[in-house]
Amino acid sequence: MEATKLTELQKIAVKIRMGVIEGVHAAGAGHPGGSLSIADIISYLYFSEMKVDPKNPKDPDRDRMVLSKGHAAPVLYAALAEKGYFPVEDLKTLRQADSHLQGHPDMKKTPGVDMTSGSLGQGISAACGMALCAKLDKKDYRVYAIVGDGESEEGQVWEALMFAAHNKLDNLCVIIDNNGLQIDGAIHEIVSPAPYEEKIKAFGCHLVTMDAHDFDSIEAAFAEAKATKGQPTVIVAKSVKGKGVSYMENQVKWHGSAPNDEQYAQAMAELNAALAAL
């Protein structure tokens, strides 16, 4: 990737991480860990990959992104705000009773949210429906779905992959955020969906793996997905839960808790330093 583009994306990703921390801290609740793990992927999708226009969020020809792991809403909101769908200041209203920013994504309340999600396993099915609609209408928009690795314990994820492969939805790209942790602990200690690679191939999908925090790797993975014809692509994104905030990294407790004022200050200091270094 060109150096200026790389630096630009890295800066955006840091700002989006700041948006996550701002929102979750202000709300006193939310899911920072799984938001930070996909911050780079979300940055790449909204600032390089997807054809979207914040001035026309309902454009029927736009690319679509379904956040099937809807609890990572703070990172989606931060990206949409950074992209210009609504003011960045709105992020501080996350989860408040008078806010358009719900605890989980709501397509009817927040501009730029393509699908209501949050009940795990369901978003990926909706993404299949959108991709099918593009095929029926002979349109070339693409559909992206981000699924949690813990979420893939839901049987519906695999029902959806079977459906996508059977209907040759090559305009669908599913990203599995493989951060290895879920609420109750490490995934391999709960009910392990591993090995993903063999399962995904066996379900008839094209498998790509990537480093979720390396933009060159992310770019290559999405390019391969786009070039893949006749079957959907599933990208297994090896990620670090809580990435970018030192004390949150790889810690189960940061799945669904908010930083206190002191922790907030430390997180923002780290992120500001990261931004300054770019």
Added chain:
Amino acid sequence: MKLGDKIATREAYGKALAALGETHDFVVLDADLAEATKTVYFKKAFPDRFFDCGIAEGNMIGVAAGLAAAGKPVFASSFAMFAAGRAFEQIRNSVAYPHLNVKIAATHAGITVGEDGATHQCNEDIALMRTLPGMLVINPSDAVEAQAAVKFALEHNGPCYLRFGRFATPVLHDPDTYSFELGKGEVLRDGTDVTIVATGLMVSMALEAAEMLSAEGISARVINMATIKPLDGEILEKAAVETGAVVTAEEHSVIGGLGSAVAETLSMIHPVPVYRVGVMDSFGRSGKVPPLLKLYGLTPENIVAKAKLAIAAKR
């Protein structure tokens, strides 16, 4: 079809889909039951717009939601048990909450599934669907009404639950003059002593019951309540005021269905005795339809008995 023919509402549903496919752009989904739900007629006529999702109802509802979110009207069909039951949470979170344009067309509702027995006999779907904000719930009484309701649902932008039966029932409406109106009950027979409010296949039995009551000198009004949500409060209030007693009749649990909806409404606007005919807090069982209907009290005779109790309970 003509008055008096016996046709299952699922049959009318399938035929209506195939006919509407000629003029409307929409998609039909099924979950490996196309022959039974009768979406097979659409499948044969428009194979490019029909998708069998296999035995995966949760995913089917999600796919329907995605199609609708991308602008495509869609019908999703299975048995009531697996549509409203198995996929309840998908309907709740992916369809009703975002208020998407998905029609859940459920067949084989109630105990008239017959031989397949309790696992396939859904007596809870009206209750489940009725609790969802913004969901329309329509339970047609005959093939003519079913056909008209399908067209209405397609042309309505929003979520809708359509309930169809397996069992062939008499055509009660003249196909040449009938028109479906959402949220409007229909007085099929006037009366002054009691009102029977019925839905689905119980409507024809309500008419029989009224005839039997008439022979005993009791004048019964019969209302066909095809739309359970939104419920026609006006026609109920008028009936309560003018007849002073109500019996409800449905092929569904007496908990949460039409009877509950009617009682909830009347308790607020004009309380009168409301007796409910329906499945009495029990599961179904295997059997031929006529003995099952008798076993579960879904009969004109039981409506007559409940009507007399309701009249006796008048203040």
